[in-house]
Amino acid sequence: MTRYARLLWVQLRASMLLAMQYRADFVLDGVVELFWASTTLLPFFVVFAARPVIGGWGRDEALVVVGCFIVLQGVLEGAVNPSLHGVVERVRNGTLDFVLLKPKDAQFLVSTARFSPWKCMNVVTGVVVFAVAFRGLGRPPSAAGVGIAAGMFACAIVVLYSVTTLVVSASFFVVRVDNLSFLFTAVFDAARWPATVFRGALRFVFTFVIPFAMMTTWPAEALLGGVDVRSMLLSAALAIGFAAVSRTVWLRALRSYASASS
Amino acid sequence: MIEVRSLRKAFRVPVREAGLFAALGSVFRRRYRTVVAVDDVSLSIERGERVGFLGPNGAGKTTTLKMLAGLLHPTSGTLTVDGHEPSRREPDYLRKIMLVLGQKQQLLWDLPPTDTFDLNAAIFDVPRDQYVRTRDELVELLDLGDVVKKPTRQLSLGERMKCELVAALIHRPKVLFLDEPTLGLDVTMQATLRTFVRRYNEQEGATLLLTSHYMEDVAALCPRVIVVDRGRVTYDGSREELARQVRPVKRVTLRLARAATAEEVEGALGEGVRVVTHDAAELGVEVDRANVGECVSRALSRLPVTDISVEDPPLEEIMRELFRETSAARLEADADATARVDADAEGAPDSGEDA
Amino acid sequence: MSARSVLRAAPTVLRVGLAEAVAYRAELLVWVLTTTMPFVMLAIFSAAAIDGPIGRYGQTELAAYFLATFVVRQITGSWAGWQINVDVREGTLATRMLRPLHPLVAYALEHAAAIPMRALAAAPVVVILLATSARSGLSRDPVSWLLLLVSLALAWLLTIFINFAIGCLAFFIDSSQRVLEVYLAVFFVASGYLVPLDVFPPAARRALSLMPFRHQVALPVEIFVGRYDGRAAALAVELAQQAGWTLVALGLVALAWTRGVRRYGAFGG
Structure with missing residues (x-):
């Protein structure tokens, strides 16, 4: 275990070194993050300027969901995506073989291979959004609410990682589709809205198929003080379920890669 | 052109x-x-x-x-x-x-x-x-x-x-x-x-x-x-x-009727002859261009030769020879370059231009 | 390079480009799935407008607007900025530059060749538009329909020129990809892609009307949903502005490309 921790640090350090190399990136990444954050917020404020309450959500309450979204987006784009996009690249040019030759778990190796350290700016932005939202509401979140939200976030990150792993595993079978890895990131944008605003089929999809509800809506509800045991349990169940499925599919994908490659 | x-x-x-x-x-x-x-x-x-x-x-x-x-x-x-x-x-x-x-x-x-x-x-x-x-x-x-x-x-x-x-x-x-x-x-x-x-x-x-x-x-x-x-x-x-310039020698390849040692062959062929490859009965020998004729006639008269050929040394070897000389010089040049980097850093404040 | 030789080469370049677009149909499908944001925005706005229209947008108008947005982006979308970026960084631009066809013309022709496949991707949504109640939210003026084609063509050109100009930054800076991301962020908001521009507060609307981005999506969409029916004069003014921005963008491209290539030659790929 400690050996894996050391390995993680080595890879993290390499990513930081890489990120430092490009001076223009240093400034630009900050600007890009700010821009993306504001594009997240502009349509939001426009919609809530037209209506004070949408689907049972007031503006400041929905803003807590946006805060959760921004933080999770940072995790997705900073820690999950860079490595897993790297796998797609490696499958295409055949260098995945080098990874498979190493005496460590391949999934661990590939999913810690690259980080984008600048994306931690998202956490700062998210905290600012939380601050604004709770000032608007006039009350801070309860300690219990923060604890539950943190637990749900952990589950959400597990699911994010698992879904991305599933997408990457798919790339083993359809090697030629090289933008497949961006699909989830694009669809994830929908998670910035409270899942209960959607109706009909979309709501079902966003709760169970691509479970955005447990990623941003439920933690936000917990922060807002609505402690719901059912959603806590469902959160944990989804995390375990997605993790198990994605691990199985990953191992199967690896087997098919090993037998198909020359 | x-x-x-x-x-x-x-x-x-x-x-x-x-x-x-x-x-x-x-x-x-x-x-x-x-x-x-x-x-x-x-x-x-x-x-x-x-x-x-x-x-x-x-x-x-x-x-x-x-x-x-x-x-x-x-x-x-x-x-x-x-x-x-x-x-x-x-x-x-x-x-x-x-x-x-x-x-x-x-x-x-x-x-x-x-x-x-x-x-x-x-x-x-x-x-x-x-x-x-x-x-x-x-x-x-x-x-x-x-x-x-x-x-x-x-x-x-x-x-x-x-x-x-x-x-x-x-x-x-x-x-x-x-x-x-x-x-x-x-x-x-x-x-x-x-x-x-x-x-x-x-x-x-x-x-x-x-x-x-x-x-x-x-x-x-x-x-x-x-x-x-x-x-x-x-x-x-x-x-x-x-x-000719890099290696003013010819490569003579000899195939003998029996195995022979390098010393034996060098002794038989005389001064200025060097065995460079040796595989039992087959030997590669380098000779100065001027002495090729003499070397060949000695080989034919003194050794049980079954086959003989005379060629330029392979280009591969010539290149290796050619660049061995320069690699020593290159080490010095790298030291120079490092010195120059330091000099550059003194005089060159960051201009955004070459990012 | 003469216009004649471009015209001679065009049919083959288009044919091969189409063959490539067909070969990459799976990727196209994935790309279409990543551009479904208008549907999410439609769901959000519909929920917001559940008890009465927002501005001029009731349920029908919202459906017509966002479905049209999706269709317009399918047709006018461009990836040239990313392509140039990759070609410069990986050195594949060298191969393109060795050909006696201007690389930018080649990119444009490849884009044109992909239009049939992209139109195919947009077709189901067009069918939905025409077959459902959203149809009543579309234009009924033949003049509008005709000028829609002009506007779409200009939007296509404008988008590809902006992509060229930003793509050429790859000659000057390592991270032109970031600039593309910033552009995309601005584009999403300022083009009317995520939010109809007339829902914005008046001050923001005035600011947006001074920018080129609304000519990339909002103008064709608004023609599509009948905003200019019976107002040919107003539409002509808009189209003139759209053409003006397209020319400005073209000028920027010419500048960025000549200077970029000179620099590429001086510093290498």
């Missing part, structure tokens, strides 16, 4: 530093060093010549080829190819030349090579009937058959390289720049490509400038070689003359 005078190309590159803190520092303050890829190259090549461009990695071969193809602009010096100044990239010039880069490909990855051929014919303005004739001829010559109708991604490396050549020759260029065209190919495929390129040169009277790591390529194709090292031409002349 190709005239190059005092060609020079220098790049300014940022220094990448190891270590997290050094890297953090370089975010704010960057250091540069000037790398001279081509220092002073002059050469002149006639129409229809086949010239091999030799030199160790980083000697400036590819940079020179890219300048000849018009992709890079010289820092100073002049070059003209068939009356054109390459860096102007006139369409008429582009229609006369072709640059094949062994590691880069132009074939469309997911379509059959024929589509790329069609595309190039259209882009290079090749009349329809001439295109069809050229294509069929090239496909025939390279024995490609139906290979050109399969998507490129399904082809083997060798097939791909053949198709890459067809795509490059569709417009029948008069000047061919080949950079490592046989990289990664097996021996028979290398031989096929060499024969093909030679034939193209003879039929079309095309001029050929080739760089390769495989000395066989150069040995088989190029009567004339130009050696560059550290951006300068260190030799320009015939291949045989190069062998």
